Amino acid sequence: QSVLTQPPSASGTPGQRVTISCSGSSSNIGRNYVYWYQQVPGTAPKVLIYRSNQRPSGVPDRFAGSKSGTSASLAISGLRSEDEADYYCAAWDDSLSGRLFGGGTKLTVL
Amino acid sequence: QVQLVQSGAEVKKPGASVKVSCKASGYTFTSSAMHWVRQAPGQGLEWMGWINVGDSNTKYSQKCQGRVTLTRDTSASTVYMELNSLRSEDTAVYYCAREFNGLDDYWGQGTLVTVSS
Numbered sequence: 376q377s378v379l380t381q382p383p384s385a386s387g388t389p390g391q392r393v394t395i396s397c398s399g400s401s402s403n404i405g406r407n408y409v410y411w412y413q414q415v416p417g418t419a420p421k422v423l424i425y426r427s428n429q430r431p432s433g434v435p436d437r438f439a440g441s442k443s444g445t446s447a448s449l450a451i452s453g454l455r456s457e458d459e460a461d462y463y464c465a466a467w468d469d470s471l472s473g474r475l476f477g478g479g480t481k482l483t484v485l
Numbered sequence: 486q487v488q489l490v491q492s493g494a495e496v497k498k499p500g501a502s503v504k505v506s507c508k509a510s511g512y513t514f515t516s517s518a519m520h521w522v523r524q525a526p527g528q529g530l531e532w533m534g535w536i537n538v539g540d541s542n543t544k545y546s547q548k549c550q551g552r553v554t555l556t557r558d559t560s561a562s563t564v565y566m567e568l569n570s571l572r573s574e575d576t577a578v579y580y581c582a583r584e585f586n587g588l589d590d591y592w593g594q595g596t597l598v599t600v601s602s
Binding site: 408410412414419420421422425426429431461463465471472473474475476477478479 | 520522529530531532534535544545546547580582587588589590592593594595
């Protein structure tokens with residue numbers, strides 16, 4: 376059972392804006408950076424957001440990360456069919472002295 | 486260009502050990518860290534541990550502590566993940582991921598480890 380809680384599924388139609396939440400605690404999201412990953416089944420994860428709201432080069436600005444208190448969100452605007460994938464949040468946990476991943480959210484583009 | 490190439494799939498019996506390699510190229514090997522993450526079939530991602538390639542300092546997840554060992558060979562630009570006392574629950578795809586400047590920007594292709602009697 377993940378200590379970072381994500382909804383198991385999300386969906387939207389092309390062009391829509393979708394938000395995926397990640398709820399944690401004071402020992403992880405509350406005091407550390409949040410990371411977001413996209414994983415197409417059968418492939419390695421790809422980082423979309425690091426340091427809570429930074430985008431690596433090559434990641435479209437349709438993807439945006441935010442953090443408030445012990446929760447974080449990934450917003451995807453202008454939804455496209457190729458955005459259909461699994462999305463994971465992650466953060467360091469000071470109590471566990473390790474990195475935690477959320478359980479993942481399967482995004483379906485209708 | 487940066488590349489992480491992992492060793493091939495393994496099939497092991499319960500109680501055995503497995504050692505997966507991750508060969509890096511295209512950057513200064515000792516200037517980064519390497520995470521190991523695994524994914525059981527149909528499940529989510531699980532962080533196993535981290536090694537600072539420069540000084541060999543390691544950190545392991547509480548779940549894997551005592552069974553996993555991360556090492557590096559700077560002459561071969563390779564990081565190794567060894568997991569002991571394998572059980573069926575260790576069946577998973579194992580990934581290495583380079584961390585540089587706070588960003589795990591490159592991932593290996595994954596190595597499937599199957600534990601079965």
